[in-house]
Amino acid sequence: MILPRSKDELLNLPVFLSGAEAIANTIATKLQGAKAPLMYIGEQVKLNNALKNKILDFCHAHNIPFVTSWFAKGLFDEYSDLCLGSYNGVFSSAKLRDYIEHNIDYVLDVGTSIFAQDTASAFHTNTHFIEQFSNKTVVKGAMQHERDLLSLFDVLASLDIPRHTFIAQNFATNRPNENDKIDFHNLSSVLNQLQENDRRCYIYLPEVGNSYFASFGLRVRANALGRAWLSNPWYAAMGTSLPYARVVAERLKSTELDARTILITGDGGFHFQLNELIHFQKQQLPLIIIYMRNNIFHLGKSGDGEIYHCSDSQFDVQLLVLAYGGKGSICHTVGQFIEVFNAAIEANQGIYLIEIPCHTAEQFQCREIKLLNLYINARNGNPEATLDWAKLVQN
Numbered sequence: 001m002i003l004p005r006s007k008d009e010l011l012n013l014p015v016f017l018s019g020a021e022a023i024a025n026t027i028a029t030k031l032q033g034a035k036a037p038l039m040y041i042g043e044q045v046k047l048n049n050a051l052k053n054k055i056l057d058f059c060h061a062h063n064i065p066f067v068t069s070w071f072a073k074g075l076f077d078e079y080s081d082l083c084l085g086s087y088n089g090v091f092s093s094a095k096l097r098d099y100i101e102h103n104i105d106y107v108l109d110v111g112t113s114i115f116a117q118d119t120a121s122a123f124h125t126n127t128h129f130i131e132q133f134s135n136k137t138v139v140k141g142a143m144q145h146e147r148d149l150l151s152l153f154d155v156l157a158s159l160d161i162p163r164h165t166f167i168a169q170n171f172a173t174n175r176p177n178e179n180d181k182i183d184f185h186n187l188s189s190v191l192n193q194l195q196e197n198d199r200r201c202y203i204y205l206p207e208v209g210n211s212y213f214a215s216f217g218l219r220v221r222a223n224a225l226g227r228a229w230l231s232n233p234w235y236a237a238m239g240t241s242l243p244y245a246r247v248v249a250e251r252l253k254s255t256e257l258d259a260r261t262i263l264i265t266g267d268g269g270f271h272f273q274l275n276e277l278i279h280f281q282k283q284q285l286p287l288i289i290i291y292m293r294n295n296i297f298h299l300g301k302s303g304d305g306e307i308y309h310c311s312d313s314q315f316d317v318q319l320l321v322l323a324y325g326g327k328g329s330i331c332h333t334v335g336q337f338i339e340v341f342n343a344a345i346e347a348n349q350g351i352y353l354i355e356i357p358c359h360t361a362e363q364f365q366c367r368e369i370k371l372l373n374l375y376i377n378a379r380n381g382n383p384e385a386t387l388d389w390a391k392l393v394q395n
């Protein structure tokens, strides 16, 4: 086997893409005829900063709003005017759905998965408007480092494409009342308000479990690390959020970026990666842990068996963080959470664990999980759920 002599040789392979002009011209013609175009960005862009920047430049040059798939969440500043957040059919917020499903007339779909994966396609509920939308151009990279997509955007940048009119949308969520119970149903709204009013970027590490689904409601800021939301997909093994958080915290420390590492986790997923905590203590890495405590493995639970009891009401997680030189608090209300969270953000020192006692009642679940459960119940033939789901989809 002949290996390249250097890394540069690998990166500079010739681009055999004779059709770039033809594709770019088609896109330009479509954009010229469109009144409300949209760029839909997928996971191929996740590890390619150059491509991400070219897409951003293109959108800014022509005033084209963009939205990511769920798998590409965390790449862009979701508080900027052109970034509409991440879209996933019926699982998206009502305001985002309304804009996308009633306004757009052309979609440029860039770097989405070759296979329609269920988490990114609204769990195959047939409610993913973009997936079914016909006036769409789909471009997927087939070369190393997406060099074909990079050259396509170079050609696009040289073409005469109009600047579109786009009126900034307001996707802000209401701030829950300070006296409300804090739980999965309002966690993302509370964090969004806090992030909106804070110039420091919160880098979120949601663990697989209810936390993963609740975190799709988060609005994230861009930062120099390139990602503000990192997680394994929901099928993947639990147990990576703390190692991911460690790498993020190490990078923040070495680059002196004014951002914060924020882990959101269920108790089950957290307990079996505790071995990582010692490194935060040894390296004096700041970390905020939002510990959603329900003493069970809740996501995917299908019975009341002992097997789901991952913790015990006697277990004192506050003493555990103390052992690692950290601090913690228990928060029952939105007001308590805001106070404790702000103090931890300011202090930016060591481990700070915010324990939120969580209820399993439906009213305290996040919107995404409620919808998923409704859909599963409808598919299982529950008559009430079938009716509710049909109503929801019609709307």
Ligand SMILES: Cc1ncc(C[n+]2csc(CCOP(=O)(O)OP(=O)(O)O)c2C)c(N)n1
Binding pocket: 208, 209, 210, 211, 234, 235, 236, 237, 238, 239, 265, 266, 267, 268, 269, 270, 292, 294, 296, 297, 298, 299, 300, 310
């Ligand atoms: C290693 C591993 N075991 C099991 C699962 C299946 N699984 C996905 S979510 C989940 C429950 C998560 O419980 P917890 O961390 O307590 O969070 P909760 O859903 O209760 O908020 C389980 C068991 C998995 N993804 N990975």
